Amino acid sequence: MANKENTEVLKDEALKKQSFLNILRASLPIIGLIIVFIVFNALTKGNMWTSRKLILNQIYVVLISAVGVFFVMTLGGLDFSQGSIMGIASIVVCKLSGVNMILAIVGGVVAGALIGAFNGYFYVNRKIKSFIVTICTMFLFRGFIKYMASNSPVAASMKVYDYDTTPIKLGITVAVLLISYVVFRFTKFGINLKAIGAGEKAVMFAGVKTDKVKFLIYVLAGAITGLAAFVNIVKNGSATANVGNQLETQILIALVLGGMPISGGAKVRFENVIVGSLLYIVLNNGLIMMGLTTQAMQLIQGVIFLIFVAIFADRENLSVIK
Amino acid sequence: MGEIRLQVIDVSKNFGITKALKNVSFNIDKGEIHALIGENGSGKSTLTNSLTGIYKKDSGKFILDGKEINPANQVEANNEGVSIIVQELGTLDGLTVAENIFLGHEDRFVKFGIKNTNAMNKEANDLLKKYGFERIKASDMIENYNFEDRKLVEIVKATYFDPKIVVIDETTTALSREGREELYKQMNRIKESGNSVIFISHDLPEVLKMSDTITVLRDGVFIDTVRSSSIDEEGLKKLMVGREVTGGYYRSDYGEKVSSEVVMSVKNVTVPGLISDVSFDLHKGEILGFGGLSESGMHEVGKACFGASFDREGSVTLSDGTKINDIPTAIKHSIAYTSKDRDNESLVMNQSIRDNICLPSLTALANKLHLLSDRRLKKFANKYAETMSTKMQSVDQFVSNLSGGNKQKVVLARWLGKDSDILLLDSPTRGIDVKVKQDIYQLMDKMRKEGKSIIMISEELMELIGMCDRIIIMKDGKINGELERNKDMDENSLIAKMV
Numbered sequence: 001m002a003n004k005e006n007t008e009v010l011k012d013e014a015l016k017k018q019s020f021l022n023i024l025r026a027s028l029p030i031i032g033l034i035i036v037f038i039v040f041n042a043l044t045k046g047n048m049w050t051s052r053k054l055i056l057n058q059i060y061v062v063l064i065s066a067v068g069v070f071f072v073m074t075l076g077g078l079d080f081s082q083g084s085i086m087g088i089a090s091i092v093v094c095k096l097s098g099v100n101m102i103l104a105i106v107g108g109v110v111a112g113a114l115i116g117a118f119n120g121y122f123y124v125n126r127k128i129k130s131f132i133v134t135i136c137t138m139f140l141f142r143g144f145i146k147y148m149a150s151n152s153p154v155a156a157s158m159k160v161y162d163y164d165t166t167p168i169k170l171g172i173t174v175a176v177l178l179i180s181y182v183v184f185r186f187t188k189f190g191i192n193l194k195a196i197g198a199g200e201k202a203v204m205f206a207g208v209k210t211d212k213v214k215f216l217i218y219v220l221a222g223a224i225t226g227l228a229a230f231v232n233i234v235k236n237g238s239a240t241a242n243v244g245n246q247l248e249t250q251i252l253i254a255l256v257l258g259g260m261p262i263s264g265g266a267k268v269r270f271e272n273v274i275v276g277s278l279l280y281i282v283l284n285n286g287l288i289m290m291g292l293t294t295q296a297m298q299l300i301q302g303v304i305f306l307i308f309v310a311i312f313a314d315r316e317n318l319s320v321i322k
Numbered sequence: 323m324g325e326i327r328l329q330v331i332d333v334s335k336n337f338g339i340t341k342a343l344k345n346v347s348f349n350i351d352k353g354e355i356h357a358l359i360g361e362n363g364s365g366k367s368t369l370t371n372s373l374t375g376i377y378k379k380d381s382g383k384f385i386l387d388g389k390e391i392n393p394a395n396q397v398e399a400n401n402e403g404v405s406i407i408v409q410e411l412g413t414l415d416g417l418t419v420a421e422n423i424f425l426g427h428e429d430r431f432v433k434f435g436i437k438n439t440n441a442m443n444k445e446a447n448d449l450l451k452k453y454g455f456e457r458i459k460a461s462d463m464i465e466n467y468n469f470e471d472r473k474l475v476e477i478v479k480a481t482y483f484d485p486k487i488v489v490i491d492e493t494t495t496a497l498s499r500e501g502r503e504e505l506y507k508q509m510n511r512i513k514e515s516g517n518s519v520i521f522i523s524h525d526l527p528e529v530l531k532m533s534d535t536i537t538v539l540r541d542g543v544f545i546d547t548v549r550s551s552s553i554d555e556e557g558l559k560k561l562m563v564g565r566e567v568t569g570g571y572y573r574s575d576y577g578e579k580v581s582s583e584v585v586m587s588v589k590n591v592t593v594p595g596l597i598s599d600v601s602f603d604l605h606k607g608e609i610l611g612f613g614g615l616s617e618s619g620m621h622e623v624g625k626a627c628f629g630a631s632f633d634r635e636g637s638v639t640l641s642d643g644t645k646i647n648d649i650p651t652a653i654k655h656s657i658a659y660t661s662k663d664r665d666n667e668s669l670v671m672n673q674s675i676r677d678n679i680c681l682p683s684l685t686a687l688a689n690k691l692h693l694l695s696d697r698r699l700k701k702f703a704n705k706y707a708e709t710m711s712t713k714m715q716s717v718d719q720f721v722s723n724l725s726g727g728n729k730q731k732v733v734l735a736r737w738l739g740k741d742s743d744i745l746l747l748d749s750p751t752r753g754i755d756v757k758v759k760q761d762i763y764q765l766m767d768k769m770r771k772e773g774k775s776i777i778m779i780s781e782e783l784m785e786l787i788g789m790c791d792r793i794i795i796m797k798d799g800k801i802n803g804e805l806e807r808n809k810d811m812d813e814n815s816l817i818a819k820m821v
Contacts, residue, residue: 186693188684195677199670205630205661206670206681206736207653266673266720 028311029259029275036279040286047289048282053166055285057235060169061086063277064228066251067180068221070273073255074184075217076197076264077123077130082225082251084141085115086244089229091148094156094239101159108233109226115141116222120215138248146241155238163234172231176224181270193217197264253301254280256308327352327518328373328487333382335368342368345382346544348537350487355509355519357533357550359526361562361755362725365542366522367409370489373520374406375399386486397426403486405479407493413464413472413479420446420460423479449482453508468617470501477508488512489520494528495753498615498781499817506532524755526555527784538562559756571760572788573767576809580791581606584641585775586657586744588627591636596622597799600636604744604775609766611790612779614820619799621662624748624779628652628659653682658737660730662749662779668733669721676703676717679736706735711761727758734765745769748779763789783813795819 041048048055065082072079089108096104115137122133148154184190195203196210204210225247233239258276261267283304287297328350335343343365350356358366372379375393384391386402393399396406413422420443424431431442446460455474464472473493481488490509494502509519509532523529529536530550538545538561545561586604591597597619604610612620625631627638629648638646646652652659661667669678680687680699687702688694703717710731714724721732730750737745747766751759766776766789780786786793795803795816803819805811 182693186695188688188692188694191677191680191684191694195670195673195681198673199666201666202668202670203681205628205649205659205667207650208681209650266670266677 025311026259026269029257029272029279032257033275033279033282036286037282040282040289044286044289048286051285051289055281056166057169058285059277059281060173061228061232061235062247062250062254062281063274064173064176064231065225065247066254066273066277067176068224069248069251070255070260070268070270071180071184071193071217072130072221073260073262074193074197074264074268075214076200077214077217078252079119079134079218079221080131080248080252081115081119081134081137081141082221083244083247083249084138084145085112085222085225086229086232086247087145087149087239088112088115088141089226090233090239090243091145091154092226093230093233094154097160097233098157101163104156104160104233105227105230108229109223112222112224112226112229113219114222116219117215119222120218123218124211124215134248145239145243149239149241149243153238153240156233160234160237169231169234172227176227177274180224184270189213194264194266194268197268198266250280253305256305257283259308262309325352326350327387329383329385330369330373331383331385333369333372333384334380335365335372335377336380341542343372343379343542346539346542347382348544348547350518350520351535352518353513353516354534355513355521355532357521357523357529357536358539359523359529359536359558359562360539360545361757362727362753364539364562366539367491368542369539370406370491370520370522373399373487374404374489376406400426400483400485404489405481405483405485405487406489406491407473407476407480409492409495412476415463415465417464418443418460419450419458419462419464419467419475422464422475423449423460423482425479449478453478470498470616473497473501474504477505481508481512484515485517487518487520489522491522492524492753494523494525495781498617499821500615502528524753525782526558526756529558530555540564562755563757572763572785576807578791580608581773586627586641587637587639588623589637589639591623591626591634591638593619593622593626593631593634596631597626597796600626600796600801602794602801604777606775607770607773608792609770609776609778609790611786611793612777612796613781613783613786613793613816614796614802616781618796618820620779620796621748623796624659624661624746624777627746627777628657630659653740656741656743657746658740658742658744659746660733660737660748660750662752664726664729664733664752669729671722672720674718675707675712675714675721675724675732676700678721678732679703679706679717679739682736682740702739703735706739707732709738710735710765727754730754730758730762734762743774745774745776746779747776749781750778751780751782751785759785783816786816787811787813797821 065086069079069082089111092111093104093108096107119133119137122128123130192203192208192213195208196213200210254276255272256262256276257279258272258274260272260276287300326349330349331347332345333343334345346365346369358369360366368377371377373384375395375398386404391402391404393402393404399405414425417425423446424442428437431438443460450456450458450460455478458467458471458475464475467475490505493505497505509521512519521529521533533550535547536550536553536558537547538558540562583606584603585606589601591600600623612623614620622631626634627646629638629646629652640646640655644651644655646655646657665671676699680703683702684694687698700717707714707717712731712735713728721729724732750762770776778786778789791807793805793816794801797820805815
C-alpha cells in the first residue's frame, strides 16, 4: 500500500514537471517578444520606442493575412500563395478605388476568395498536397501581377489616403482578430478545424464534412488576405510588380515564431498569431535599426526560424502535413 | 516439472512515472508453452519486450540455461536464442520475403562484401517448404502478400533457427481461424522439440487449450503461476482482476421475442471487391451479429450501413424512408459506428478526450448564437466519460495516452452522448481485457432493453453466440447463413458456415 502511495506521489511530481515544461514552451514566444523588445530598445538607445507608430504601421498587413494562414495551418495544410493573393487583390483594390471605396474593399475580398477557391479546388477535389498547389498558384498569379504592374505601378485613387488613419487600420485589424478568435474558440467550425488537423479520417467518421471545411478554409484565407490588401493599398497608395512579394514567408515565420506547431492540430492556440506577428515585426525593425544589411538580416532570420521550428515542431504529428 | 529453461529474476521496468514491471520473478521450463496473461497494462508485453531486447529493463536478470542474457536489440536476442512474433505487422515493406526472413542475419550470405541473393532465396524457399507455406515465394516483395501470409513469414523468421524461447505476443487476435491453426501447429512443434514458447493472449479459452503453464500479472506485479489443467476460465479471471467477476458475462436470456418493427433495411448492397448483394433487416431492440473470417467482408457491412463505403451500390433505408448514403446523414439520423480501426477511424488520437466525445454532438451543444462554451463541453464530456467509467486524469487529457480499453470507452461515450438509436459496433471488444469487456456487454444489453438496435461485427465467435439475437455469417463477401439465438449453439455450427 505504501508502495502505491509512493508511486502516486512520483506520478504527481512528474506530471507537474511535465506541465511546467509545457507552460514554459507555451510562454516562450511571449517571453521572447519581451526580451527582444527590451534588447533592441537598449541597443538602439530607445529609438525603437520612439518610432513605435512606424512599427505598428507595418504590422497590420502581416497580422491580418496571418489569421487566414493560421486557419489553414490549424487543419494541417500550408499556404504559400498569400503573397500573390495580396498582389492581385491590391491591384483590384487600386482599380476599383476610383469608382467606389466600398466596392474596392468588396472587390479585394472577392478576388482573394476566388484565388482561395482555386487553391481549394485543386487541394480538395484534385487531391494535390496543399504546399504544392499553393506554390504553383504563387508563381501563376505572380506572373499575372508582373504583366499588370511591370511597366508602371497601378495607382489607386487619391481618396484612399483619407483612410490612412490609425483608427481605421487598427479597427479593421482588431475586428478581424476578434471575429476570428470567437470563431476559432467557440464554434463548431473552430473545433472541427483543430480536430481535422489532429486526425482527418476519424473526424470524417464523426460526421464532419471534412472536404467542405477544407475548401472553405482556403476561400476564407484568400478573402482575409484580400481584406488585408485594402489596408496595404491605403498605406502605400499603389501596387507595384513586387506588391505582396514574400508575404507568405513573412507570415510563416511570424506564425512559427508565435509557437504555432507546423502540423496544426490540438496544440494550436490563437495567441500564436498575435504574438508571432508582433515578434516578427519587432525583430525585423530592430535588425534594420541596427543598420544590418539585407543579406545579414535574411541570414539571422533563417537561423532564428530554424531554432523556433526545432523547439515547436510536434514530432509525433509531423507526418500529417497535408 | 521439467528442467528450467529461463529464470526471470526481480525484473523491473519504469516508463517515466509509470512502473510497468515491479520485481517480477518466475521460471519457464524446457518444452512447455507458458502463457502470460493479465489485463491491459499489466506488463505482459513490457516483460517480453525487455527479454527480446526491444526495451531495456531497469533492473533484474534474465537467466537462460544458466547464463545471464542482456540483449540490446532483437538481433542480439536472436543470437542468444530468443525470438518474438509481435502483435501487429513485424515485416518490412520494400524487402523481399527472403530479406525479411533473414533481416539482421544477412552476413551469412555475404562474401567479399557482396550479397549472394540466390543462396538467400534458395534457403528461404527451402524453409518455406519445410513449414508447408509453399505458396509464398522467397523472391517476391513482401507487400504482395496479405496480412495473414505476412504473419506466416514472420513465424518462419522467428523460428527457423530453432530458438530456445519464442515469444508470441497477442498474434492470434490479428489472425483468421486458419492462421491461428497454423500458429498452434508451430507452437506444438516448438514444444515437442524441447524449446519453450511464451504465449500472450487475451483469449482465455485459447490460453487454456494451448498452454501447459500460465503466469498471471496484474499492474506490473507477479500474481501466480498455475498449471492449465488445474484452473478454469473463472479462476483465471479472478486472478487477473483481483476479485470475483460477479454477474453473468454475456446476456443470460433465451427465447425472448424480438420486435418485428424494422428500423433499418439493407437491400442488395454491393461494394466492389469487398461485399456483394448483401440484404437484411435490423429490428428494434435487436442485437444482430455478423461473423465470418476476417476477409469475409463483414467489416465492410458496418461501413456500408454507415454510408462510409466508397462506391457502394444498393440501398440502406431507415424506417422513415431516409436513405443513408453518407456519414453526416447517418449521424443525423441517430446511427453510430465504432470502427475496427479504432485509432484511425474512431478517435482523433492527438486530441483531448473532451473534443473526441463532443465531436458529433457539437450542433446540439451550441447556444442560440451557435456558440459553444468550454464549460458546457467539459460538463458533457465528463458526464459520459464517467458513465463509461473511463480511467483518466481529466477530459483535457489526450486520447493517445489512454490504454486500449479506455480508448474504446471514449468511443462509446461519444455515441452515448449522441444518444444514437442504431449502433454499428465493429469489433467492440478487440484487444480489450475481461473487465472492460464485461462492461461493454452489459452496456449493450441495457441499450437493447431500451429499444436501441445494435449490429455487432466480431471475429470472436463466443461473444456473438453470447450476445446476439441473430447471427449472420459472411463468406467471400456474401451472406452464407443465418442462425437464431439458442442455448445449444456452439462455435462449430458457425465455423461450418464460415469456411
